[in-house]
Amino acid sequence: MFNPLIVYWGAKHWGRAFLLPLALWALLSGCANVQLVSAYDAQIDTGVSRYAQDLETYIAKMAGLFGQPEGAYAHNRDFYAEQAGRLGALILRAEATDPGKGCVLSDKAAELLGDRLPAELKSVAKDVSGNGDGCTVRMLKNLKIQLGQLAELQKTMQGLNSAAAVSVLNISSQAIRAVLAVEALKKKGIEG
Amino acid sequence: MSLQIEDVFKEMMSAGADVFADNWGDVSTYAESEFRKMAQQIVDIADNVALNKKDSNKGYNEEAAKILMNMQRLATANVLVAMSAMTLVTAKQAINAMLATVNKALGGAISAIL
Numbered sequence: 001m002f003n004p005l006i007v008y009w010g011a012k013h014w015g016r017a018f019l020l021p022l023a024l025w026a027l028l029s030g031c032a033n034v035q036l037v038s039a040y041d042a043q044i045d046t047g048v049s050r051y052a053q054d055l056e057t058y059i060a061k062m063a064g065l066f067g068q069p070e071g072a073y074a075h076n077r078d079f080y081a082e083q084a085g086r087l088g089a090l091i092l093r094a095e096a097t098d099p100g101k102g103c104v105l106s107d108k109a110a111e112l113l114g115d116r117l118p119a120e121l122k123s124v125a126k127d128v129s130g131n132g133d134g135c136t137v138r139m140l141k142n143l144k145i146q147l148g149q150l151a152e153l154q155k156t157m158q159g160l161n162s163a164a165a166v167s168v169l170n171i172s173s174q175a176i177r178a179v180l181a182v183e184a185l186k187k188k189g190i191e192g
Numbered sequence: 193m194s195l196q197i198e199d200v201f202k203e204m205m206s207a208g209a210d211v212f213a214d215n216w217g218d219v220s221t222y223a224e225s226e227f228r229k230m231a232q233q234i235v236d237i238a239d240n241v242a243l244n245k246k247d248s249n250k251g252y253n254e255e256a257a258k259i260l261m262n263m264q265r266l267a268t269a270n271v272l273v274a275m276s277a278m279t280l281v282t283a284k285q286a287i288n289a290m291l292a293t294v295n296k297a298l299g300g301a302i303s304a305i306l
Binding site for chain 1: 237277
């Protein structure tokens with residue numbers, strides 16, 4: 001247990017060289033593992049990877065079916081329901097392991113970006129710290145919102161032509177890659 | 193006015209370095225790669241709308257482009273959130289490594305006194 005008297009005694013008798021490491025050890029030994037972000041979760045990693053594969057397959061299939069009834073949103077509602085359910089389950093899982101500290105630096109980033117941040121993005125960024133969501137939770141929620149936007153696009157275009165398919169794939173991949181990049185870094189920390 | 197990828201990219205990199213200041217070194221490799229893709233995607237959307245205006249069988253219209261831009265905004269938000277998370281993960285790993293070293297080096301000797 002941390003005892004300031006012992007630290008004082010150590011400083012007086014053993015000099016300052018002893019004081020710093022002792023004080024550090026005494027102060028930090030109570031926190032064996034600092035939890036600033038949620039820990040690596042293999043199920044989120046594999047769940048998001050599987051979502052990426054399914055989405056890519058779906059987009060390629062829709063581009064091939066453009067102009068046919070099978071390529072319209074109405075024929076593909078099941079895909080959206082299934083994937084929304086999968087992302088919903090991953091969000092719940094991430095929320096369960098969220099250390100509850102929010103995504104601290106995103107708030108700072110939003111504040112510093114100020115007027116340079118588009119209004120829509122500002123509200124998203126503000127929401128990151130505003131409701132205390134962890135970074136992983138926030139990113140997964142964004143994937144789910146993006147899936148809804150894809151459904152909206154498919155309804156609007158009555159399918160997905162090849163140009164839209166390429167754009168959707170690039171944009172979705174970027175959002176997905178963000179989640180996987182963070183999980184990969186967490187995993188590297190465990191293995192390293 | 194045609195959008196230039198390099199111009200958009202440079203603006204993003206400059207803003208990113210500003211925003212992440214001291215932590216820029218931890219995330220700059222990831223940011224550079226993603227900002228470049230982001231710039232490419234924004235320019236592609238503009239190009240597809242221009243193409244569609246010339247030939248309605250090519251590219252896509254403004255309504256579709258608006259939805260795609262909203263999707264891009266969320267992808268951008270995810271990149272920014274990921275950059276923030278990366279700095280937190282790096283900080284966490286550095287602190288935990290330091291704790292482990294301090295505990296290993298001093299734990300045995302000092303725990304007897306305390």
